[in-house]
Amino acid sequence: MDRVGASLLPARASPASRYDVVIVGAGAAGLMCAIEAGKRGRRVMVLDHADKAGKKILISGGGRCNFTNLGAEPDCYQSQNKAFCYSALSRYTPSDFVALVENHHIAYHEKKLGQLFCDGASSQIVAMLLREVTAAKTVVRLQCTVATIRRSDGFLLETTLGDVAADSLVMATGGLSIPKMGATGLAHAVARQFGLKVTATRPALVPFTFQGKTLELCQRLAGVSIPCTASCNGAGFTENLLLTHRGVSGPAMLQCSSYWRERQHVQVDLLPGLDLLAHLKKEQAARPKANLSSVLSALLPRRFVEVMCETSLPNKPMAQLSLAELCAVTKAIKEWTLLPAGTEGYRTAEVTLGGVDTTGLSSKTMEALHVPGLFFIGEAVDVTGPLGGYNFQWAWASGYCAGQYV
Ligand SMILES: Cc1cc2nc3c(=O)[nH]c(=O)nc-3n(C[C@H](O)[C@H](O)[C@H](O)COP(=O)(O)OP(=O)(O)OC[C@H]3O[C@@H](n4cnc5c(N)ncnc54)[C@H](O)[C@@H]3O)c2cc1C
Known part of the structure; x- marks a missing residue:
């Protein structure tokens, strides 16, 4: 018999185990909520269908967990209701999480x-949360699937570990990104079941994909990383872009993807802060025999320049370039315009934009306004941060706040 099978109880063979609080989802938000509720003396059980708690924490930040951002202000977050996240983010701040990390002697930098990472592995953050969970005397049950949830003197959950009853139910199952890692839309489904709305969802912080000539260019340049300013839909980010076999990634592009919509362009300045036309004119006077490619290679990765010169730029000695050509080169580099075919979708997206509509939730407690005892926290809610530790800060803050009231 496998591990899950060994723990299977025949449906309703025994009375439901009763807790004050059941939290579905042992990720960042769920564990934080469990710790806080447990500290208040509440009897808490956390359920998760995964075989490990905090799986996304483990893979986050390239294995070093970018656990918060010192600049995680409410204005940084996207939501249909921008004011919603103010209360939670001001009551549990990056310094609060840093204090927890320091209490556990976890080195960070x-x-x-403002992006704070562990010096060591992300597993230190999961281990810290689990130590706190144990200290708060809360129970975590893994490999547990929830079949149904209904109202019955609080909430009754039918699960593969038997029936579980609770006064408060917290949905902390995250967003839809990376289904392979166990992401499901359970929180959204439960919201709808209880009459809450869910805003439109889409993959965010996700690489762009291309077709045709741009895809060929990306494939030829796969692995090249270039600092740039990328902008889309009014939002701009000065970070690196990374060309890949499927398209473009890197922090600048991931950030833009949260603002991009189908058929929109992404504008890229590959030499932000430089007046390239003036620079080219100066080089033309100083080095008339130098080819354009050698002038540009002093500013941009050589492989990128070579391919651009081969495909679209006039690679002649500087003296032979007309003013119109210098302007065209400047435009190609300072206003490189990309038209993505799409994104890699939830398969690789770091987060989900949209989620449980915050107009149905209390911003103070995260409780559903019309369903007493039902709470939604973390990425499941329509609050999405940019890249750089903001999404964990929202998970910690919303989990902390719900933990005071469940
Ligand atoms: C590759 C990657 C790297 C990232 N790096 C960072 C970073 O460095 N910094 C940052 O701030 N953010 C990062 N993020 C985003 C961050 O991981 C999430 O925003 C955060 O984990 C959300 O926390 P959560 O608790 O709401 O959801 P999650 O952490 O996703 O936890 C949800 C939990 O619910 C469980 N679950 C889901 N469905 C069910 C179900 N039906 N039944 C039972 N259990 C269920 C899951 O197994 C999971 O344990 C990264 C995301 C990815 C994918």
């Missing part, structure tokens, strides 16, 4: 732009 700021990589850039």
